Amino acid sequence: MTRFVLWDIGLTLIDARGFGSRRYGRALADATGLTGTLAEVAFRKLESFELHHHIDFEIGGFGAASMHRRDLIPDSVAKTEDRHGKPISPDSVVVVGDTPHDFAGTRCASAAVAVGVATGSSREDDVHTAGAHAVLPTLADTDAMLAALS
Structure with missing residues (x-):
């Protein structure tokens, strides 16, 4: 199944370097970002780790669209x-995030898979x-990440 993946840009994405290169071997049509910040700021964050080429910034959900993250998933899906x-x-949408805010919109957006990563200040629970x-x-x-996406 083709997946549409929304990454929380605030994740410790240096850990994602291996996943980013391997995921293109799978049938993922689009991978973009989801963050309360502006697209330009997100781009610079990822560029500093040379991860910006893994994200399609034109279809992302960014803070300029709404101050509520729950609005960013539908915005990105619409783009x-x-x-x-x-x-x-809806069963092809995947959200990857590290705070409860990242998952605020997953239920209303009917995201098929919501993967949490405990790299931020939030606990796994x-x-x-x-x-x-x-x-x-x-x-x-x-x-483990590929298994969680399956």
Whole structure:
């Protein structure tokens, strides 16, 4: 199944380097960012770790669209639908984040998979309670991440 992946830009993405390069071997059509900050700020954050080329910034959900993260998932999905000229099935949406705020919109957006990563200040229990279907300690374990996306 083709997946549409929304990454929380605030994650400790240096751990994602291995996943970022391997995920393109899978059938992921689009991967973008989800953050309360501006797209330009998110780009600079990722650029400093040379991870910016893994994210499609044109279809992301960024703070300029809304001050509420719950609004950013539908915004990003709508941009992707416009790009492809067809609707995205809710069961193809994946949200990866590290705070309860990242999962505020997963239920209303009917995201198929919400993966929490305990790299931020939130505890694993907090992220799980907020709506993450799976919680990983870091993004360093590529196989665990791919399993969580399945």
